[in-house]
Amino acid sequence: MKMKKLLALVLSTTLLLSSAACGGPAPAPSEAATDPVTSEPATSADAAAGGVELEGKRVMLALNALGDLSFNDLLYQGLQAIEKTHKLDVEYAEVGTDISTYEGYFFDFVDAGYDYVFLRSGFLDLCKNYAQDYPEMRFIVYDTTPLDVCEQPNVYLYASSTYEAAYLVGIAAAKTSETGVIGFVGGQENPLINDFLCGYIQGALSAKEDIKVCSAFVGNYNDTAKALELANMQIGKNADIIFAACGGASLGVFQACKDAGKLAIGCDSDQYSIYNAKGETDLASVIMTSCLKKIDVSLESIMAHIADGEDIFADSQAASLNLADGVVGIADNENYQKFVSAETQELVKQAEEDIKAGKVEVRSAYFMSQDEIDQLVNSVTP
Amino acid sequence: MINFITNFGFSVLRLSTPIIYAALACTVTKKAGLLNMSVEGMMLCAALLGVISxxxxxxxxxxxxxxxxxxxxxxxxxSYVNLVGKSELYLTCIAINLMATGGTTFALYMITGAKGTTFSYLASLAVPTIQIPIIKDIPLLGPILSGHSLLTYLAFLCTALIWWLLFKTRLGLRLRSVGENPHAAESVGISVTRIRTTAYLIAGAVAGLGGAFMSMSYVAWFSRDMVAGRGFIGLSANNIANGSPVVATIFSMLFGMADTVANILQLTDAGIAYFVKMLPYVITIVGMVVMSVFQIRRRKHMKQKAVAAAIQEAAAEKQT
Structure with missing residues (x-):
């Protein structure tokens, strides 16, 4: 039965894969598997070795679905990058968003005996419950919240401090706006999106005290028409730069901005460069910059830490990878150079240095109460 | 302020358009005695095929x-599964909706290799917008009524067409009689299967226009699940209207208006926005209760009338 499941998984991955990620050479005997790993994190094999030979290790990346020109495609890029640098044997699985199916995937992964498994945050509970049964495996859960905790010695959680990048984007938007009103269209009203919004508002306020920020939420990440409608409303309220943090629905915001001759800000990946590369120069031309969550960089940095023999798995609290780690940032491209003045660019750079040095403290929505968030949002509502 | 009103009116018309198509598609089958729960799936498939073709x-x-x-x-x-295969209609419709969600994404992937959107993969076109010559110069009304997609104007034309079809043509008469009493219709030689299939085909074509509006007018690409419940809202508009195309259109616009108001309120107070977003559904429930109370009353009234007539008749008979 298990074999059958595995076979099905392998077959379906093969089917979905274009080329590189599958059918690699058989994995070298896993080092971690031969070393008995005790449950004490401090003395785990990785740390004792003082550097881990990663060549030939098998890595599984569980992502939602490829082709979103954003987060998931970036993850895949990260996977390809670590495959190259560390000569890993990588595979990926598209697990979708239905958490009820994750248990099946989880046990397929452990049956296949990967050395390192990158998982969506939906897998967190499974890791909490079952990770200790597979001490030779390492589980890395990406894009959790900074509040998440997992006590298992072979599980590493990390969040991306996107509010810091949103802060920089907020500065650029507030300084570039001619009307003094900027907009924000989010996907769902949840801590993840609020984190963007709060950082954005704080950044905007730091650059311009009397800035007004319209904010609205689509309610999902698919409804492009709704996103377009909401962006139009904000444009009607004089917003001339709109930050679109609503996944696939962001296209609606870009369309609205294009129709009205306003500017937009992308999210997660450098959407200007991506659309430009795809030949969609029309829509790309309105994307002033993007608030980057460089999830591909995070994969690389984590594998680098592991290769250096750092025992990142010792921490039970989720790590926050931030500006200083290079995991988040603001997209610097032709449009950014074109629309954002040199003076503002300098300001953004200064803020970036200040945040890295700890001179400026940006608050994350995860560590704010709903009242505080509401207060912040209402204080800038036009 | 004027700017705000014109924006609002324009938005209402645009938001209502897909709902009107959905409601009309439901009206046709409702008149033939079938609930068209699959209008959402119809629109989704149509949105994709519109972009592809x-x-x-x-x-x-x-x-x-x-x-x-x-x-x-x-x-x-x-109609094949339900009328020939004799399957349960609601289950069929639910299956079709689920199939449309997965099937369109699958087709999208097979054709473009992407699973999110056809944007940047397929160079699809948009239906042109129309500036109405004289109306566009009227202050206030002009900017609201003019400048919409051709499909928006077609939606209102469709309302009239469907009304004409249902109430002024032979097909409409047969369709209604099948809906009122299929056995009676069959006894006078009307093929119930054929009429109902026709109703579903017409509904499909109308829902197809709604789908085309989503992917060829609002925006010029298909993205996964882009219909996002508009078919179901149209279905409830039709339920309140109880098979009248004109009332269905009016309620669709009411729902479109509630959507617009919710969008605007989000900019000022998110709490109230959620309340307003709930309103269409509350209206649906209340409307349906009111509707059925009226119907029960009417039926009671007719029964009483029939009884009274029978008594009178009996009395008259006695006298003679």
């Missing part, structure tokens, strides 16, 4: 026709 042929007309064809195909599938 307009990208392949580089013709807007063929794109829209492709969308209508997709709706018709889904309608044909439902």
């Amino acid at each position: 307009s990208a392949l042929t580089q013709s807007v007309l063929l794109g829209v026709l492709g969308a209508m064809l997709a709706g018709c195909l889904v309608g044909a599938l439902i």
